[in-house]
Amino acid sequence: MSTGRGGRRAALPPAGYTPAARVVDDAACRVRFVPENPAQPPREFDFSGWRVSLPLRQAFAAAFAERTRPGGRVRTSESAYKTFRTLRGFADYLGDLLTPPATTAQLTAAHLDGWFLPRQQHTGGTIQLGELKTTLRKLDGISDESRAALVQRNPPRARITTKASYSRSENQRILNAARVDVRRAAERIRGNRNVLERWRGGELDEEPADTYLRGELLDYVDRHLDVPRYESRGTAPKYWVAALGTVEEHMTALHLSAVEAAAFAMLLVGLTGQNKSTILNAPAAHHRPDGFTGQPAIAIVELDKPRRGSRRHMDVPLTSVPSWAGPDLADTIDKTGAPPSQRVDLHSGFGVYSLLHELAEPARHALGSGRLFVFWAGTGAGVGRGLRTRFDTRLPLAWAQRHDLPTDIAAAQPAPDGQREQLQVTFGRLRLTYNELQQRPVAHTEKTLANEYLSRNRGNLVEYQRVVATTLAEQVTKASTRARLHTLSETDIAEARTNPARVAALHGMDTATLQRMLAGELDTVLGACVDDTNSPHAAPGQPCRASFMLCLSCPCARAMPTHLPLQVLVHDALVSRKSAVTPLRWAQRFALPHAQLADLLDRAGPVAVADSRRVATPAQRELADRFLRRELDLS
Template sequence: MQRSLARLLAAGCEERWESHASSDVAWRQLRDFARRAVKHEPPLRDLDDVTASFVNSWWMAVRTSKTGRDAFRSTTGMIRTDPRLQAGPVAEALSRRVPRLPSPQRSYSDREFGQIRAVARRQFRSALLRIQDSAQHLECWRSGDFLPGSQEWARGEALDILARTGDLPRVTTAAGRTRIVRRYEAATNGANWRALFLNRMEATSLGVLLMTHFGWNLAVISQVKAPQAAPDLGLDGHPTYQVPVRKDKGHRFETENVSDIGADSPGRLITQALEATRFARALVAEVQPDANRLLVWRTQMPGRVIKKLERRPKVGLFCLGLNGDDGARWGRHSGTGSPFQRGRRTVVAVERREASQHTQATHDRSYSLPDERVQAEAAPVIAAGAAAALRQARATTAKLVALVAESRDPQHAETATADCSTTDEAPVPTQDGGCGASFLLCLACENARVHADHHPRLVQLHDALGHVQSVLPPSTWARAWQDAHERLEDLRDKVGEGGWKHARARISDADRTIVEDLLRGDLNP
């Protein structure tokens, strides 16, 4: 069994997974499968001992949790590639469709997301202003603008050393500890190496802002390369950056063009990110030229071992990108919680409402449809659409369908509201070949004919329905009488105001009696 699973894992490392983290998760899931196989009675010695009943019992044990379903989906996808498990009942059991459970995660409210954005902007802006001020002072020092021996000159010397080495000169104390030489510490006003570099929390704040502007996930933020501005700045002089971003899964990249057009534009954030990380990126490029990342920051503990180097590799004193621990620590410090997963959901599902680094199907299935906030905000829109559809349907069905004739045809049968040309294809056919529809529906039937002799009675019916509307609840009126009333109004428009007025003058007692009986239901079939 171990050898069989090892072969599957090796094949997956070559073909299925793109990162060490993904293959590590798969290995843990295979290990759990192996433990389950050992505990089975009798123990499974190899993959050809796997049966449909074992797979089904495994599914019943894990189906109630998201983690269990993910592990089942991933592991069955691996082991069913073995030739011994590609036919028979076990193959069908391994091919079981595993639907996703509803995600318990929901997007932030506007207030919560605004707070996260404000905290990140405040922290990163403070760091940016510090680095910009230090960079300007360093440029003046290198231009010889300061008098040697002055405080400004000493600060410039310290910044120059820091820009070239990433650290300030240190001495070892009697206790065996190292500290920065006091005159350099004083020259930088205690900022030390932070004078030119972002620290861990400031870099995470920049990552949060990239998430709020672009909807990138943590992996994309960590791996995004430092973009280059297009050579042609255009007539307005605003730089446009070409940012390669990984799409879906695999190594497919698409270039996003981002323009710096103002203080709150995404392009301005790219400009500021390049400014805040330029000294760190320059030092990293000297050691490892191919380590081109936008998010580079100086670690406070260079000797600390980082286990997950794939997500946050180190180059000397500097770390590239972020990992989940950085987001969790930032959330604890800011009091907002780790912002990246819920924040990205908020941007993608609520603010942008479009797919980001995933397919449209994934966007709909995993982001928009299950999100409680999206559902709540969609309810009024859906209700308004349904109401509009109902109004449109009413407007369509409430139109006069009966034909307006010039005169009566002796071959047609008279009804309470019109003449009937035929009962063939009647809307409510009866067993004897007649029509069982209410006379109020005659005006909605293609077999009906309306001529001038009907107009007085229909005017009386129109007026009577108007009186009924004034005394009935709106819902009752709409359900029972509104369609008939609107068809009569359509007839009035066709007859014209003059013809309608003339018909009113010809209303007879017989017309009034028929209308009264019709509304009471006495003339219903």
């Protein structure tokens, strides 16, 4: 840190400090990886069993250590394992060759091509190739030919459309099932915490023995994170504990179970559209700009998406108004009559986040964790027994297997044998469904949404095409029924020089206004305004502050041939935006002005339009860009 005024020296390690070696054992070829998140434990990757020569194993281990060094692009244990797995696959391929290379100098471009050949038709093959080449570039001693192959552009990614979104009804079926689990968990945990408070307050002293013992057991579980057990009988729970239920029932009396945590994750992904890893690693710390009194309630959470590089940290607002809600829905949420502390809002990101924050708080405090997700995992959860913050990748499948969630086809046509096709629930498809339904980007650009996510989705194509077609038809109808922008021709402009009174009367203005318009004093962007204090978009007598795009159908607007170049530039820009946003988004935002501008250009004629496009000046192009970026809007 700067030592200038107001600064202080940065903390430095003591004299003689040397960083811990990451290659744990050169002979055994083990590499120690330390995740960026201190909550994740270090992990060792073993290269000793690889079916290549010792020099290659050591070279691969050194390259892996350099690729996963602190401060690099590989920051999590999951990313490090993917890098390790891809490199191991390449080593297995080399080991199966008749004459495998023994040193890095013997590696050739043919080895890379041979490894990639069976993977080139898989949608993830090109991604793995890029991952492998990035790691191999860390090798020492490779030939110039091999190094040149490692910097060549990767082939285009295979376009496979097996990943599909859920239909609207399937998505609702999944989210409703998750809401049922979450609501039951809230009722159970809140009820047991109330029993615990009453027991600690002495209110259960006169209650039946079972009620008193349950309060005593809850107190023990809360303080020890376990149940009372016999010391002389191994780890068996005491008799009276077993009589009240199973160990898992007792531990989840005050804490969420792994499956319930999965239900929370389903809801948060389904309601926010964020990545699985971003949601599962979400922090419990957040900011409430509404001061806990606002309507609607808002929580700002700093989410982390490492793949975005320098833009990885995102301040994401979670509101109590669902993303699909209308402007008045905020007044109808949480009007159930229940006290605020007992309300359960499971239709908004804020409601689900707040409830999870509340229910996991005791477990979070016990672990000293800052993570949002903390739950008790029993046998079979895949992450070990006890309080955990890490999910097993099979958890969504385990959650889905507990619910009867048929596909739309299976729900409409029950099978004769009673067996119905079940929905395959994944976080990726939930996020894709959110993108499909909301048609707006989440932690990516609109171009990425259109070209990378929705273009590969075929789960709801017919319905989506119908919605887009309907929206386009509605916007074109609006354009045909609204007033057309009044235009002055070249003949009108010429006549105005000799008979301004007649031209002014013909076009609904006085002579002074006509002269000002001809001088360019009344120009907006796409035309000129002859009466800005009598606009249909403002109160009578008040200056109009509406977007200049509304001039296309305003009775106060007039267009002259001098405005045609800007009209052509804006029209062309709207057409080009079709490739940068989703079809539905384009139809909703740009179809109406595009149709209105197309009408203007049609009235001007193809020759005039071509001439205007050719003579447009850099200043006009810059003005059109600023206009479309909404830099000229007054409100």
